[in-house]
Amino acid sequence: MTLLKTAFLLAKKDLYSELKTKQVLATMIIFAGLTILVFSFAFDPANNTTKAVIPGVIWVIICFSGILGLNRSFLSEQRNDTMQGLLIAPMDAQSIYLGKFIANFSMILIVEIVAIPFLFLLFDFKILGSIPYFILVMFIGSFGFISIGTFLASLAANSKSSEMLLPLLLFPITSPILIGVVQATRIMLTNIENLASALAWIQLVSAYDVIFFVLCFILIDYVLEV
């Protein structure tokens, strides 16, 4: 299990350096807050119909702040010229991918834990559905988004303008996840009676997660070539 061990080591390194500087996480959380602020201008919080767009807003926040973190995860390595070091270190490309994935995933989870209750609070949103299912949807959706996002970030990092390239690559590829999780989130939060169709959506997103995680795992070898 050297693969997992090195991956955890790399994730630990990323998270430690993040803990020291708090640069990316702070940016992501503040950005999430700003997105909520902009949405409060766009959709009147006092209006009852606004409740219908909350599931969509949650995912817009995750997408936008997720992009910020993903951009940084490989760029920071490149800025310090440590990418070459990682590549020649005695570990597989898969470990690098897995390590970066774990780091990004834990960061987006922190952002979600902070931002989503905040959103519910500010928009005075009452959850009518079930919270455990909602957490499951969030987990599966973020997993897929970050796994493919980490992969595409490593791909885009080869470009000089990777910040601009990454959203263009990521959004069309993740569209099935976004459709699925927004539908599932809506059902989980507002009408839980429709649980069966929400579970179908969860199945679709999980299938996507599995397929693309495996695909990324195989193809990362070609992306992270010296």
Place this chain on the structure above:
Amino acid sequence: MSMNLEREKVALQLSESAETKDSIIPKILLGCTMVSILVAIYLIFMFAPIEKTMGPVQKIFYFHVGSATTAFIAFFVTFVYSILYLEKRKRIFDTYAYVSAEIGLVFTTLVLLTGPIWAKSAWNTWWVWEPRLTTTLILWFIYMAYIMIRQMDGVWDKKARLCAVFGIIGFADVPIVFFAIRWWQTKLHPIVFGNGVTQKGGGIEDTMLFTMFVSMGALILLYTYLLNRGVSFESMKIKVNQYKEQLREELEK
């Protein structure tokens, strides 16, 4: 910066791509394409009957479906050549993948242009968020991103590698996108073929079907011709760059 980028592998490539001779294949392809497109146009306007409810506007359907099929074939070719490139690492595979994706993008654009024209008269709206339309739009965005990776700076083999990876990922995404959107929205598109359990065909007249297959074949021939020309054009570009690089090296000596 960019002038040094090509240099790394110059000696290796010249021998590899030293074959571009006058071939009769492009001429035959051009002839076949022109004839078949003319035949298709004749069939569309003279042979196929006018559809009862939609009227003459329905005639756009032949090229609409034809372009969609061709675009899908083009992306499949990109997918296959991407895998081949990652396996064999020959530049010609990469060129094929690139040119095919470019042509596929053009055909997808055609589908997205002809679709709304037809939709406006058939459904009385320009655009509907319906599975096939949305999938086509997302397909267009995916291959636009593919072209964007192509435009990246850097040595060609890095770009080829990344593009091949994205070509595989992008193509694998398409069925899932279609499936997801199909669930998301109910059906509005007429399903022309098949009469299985879920695929209740709306039915199509034999003459119409024949015309559609002819126009589909004509567009596939056009695609083959464009692919052939595009690849030789791209190879010529590569060769010119290599000669330039050689010249520069000699001057610097």
